[in-house]
Amino acid sequence: MNRDTAVRFVFSFVALMVFWVVLSGFFDAMHIGFGALSALIVLATFNSIRTVHFFEDQRDAITAVRFHKFIAYVPWLIVEIVKSAIHVASMIIHPKMDIEPSMITFRVDLPSAHAKMVLGNSITLTPGTLTVDIKGDRFVVHALSPTTYAGIVDDSLPRKVLGVFSP
Secondary structure, eight states, X not given: OOHHHHHHHHHXXXXXXXXXXXXXXXXXXXXXXXXXXXXXXXHHHHHHHTTOOOSSOOOOOGGGOOXXXXXXXXXXXXXXXXXXXXXXXXXXXXXXXXOOOEEEEEEOOXXXXXXXXXXXXXXXXXXXXXXXXXXXXXXXXXXXXXXXXXXXXXXXXXXXHHHHHOO
């Protein structure tokens, strides 16, 4: 195990243990022991799958994330999710049920598989939209109405994700 891997392992173990203690609220030996065991199991599992490539491209430079942009992206995404949830709820509650389901396909040039994953998950987290498929730079998304996929078509969501991951 090289120094970089050891530091990453220790940092991850400490972070998981802190998370465990905060969530459990117990500080006795049994709970700390179960927390340590759980953290080790998670780290062992993660270590065995972290080299598996899930996308065709191998441009997976996770280090290219600009964290200050990511910190700004998360609240923006939460606001978009809330706005979309209100819109979808109003569509469902309205007696006319203004639902026009459609499948849209678009291409976006993102720098890594991680960026594609963040975009796909952001689309799926937003009520009224679901990422159906990602092949290379092509995304297929199901949407309940044109309003629910407006942020994808006008390119605001992909641009935000690109801002987080561009070098």
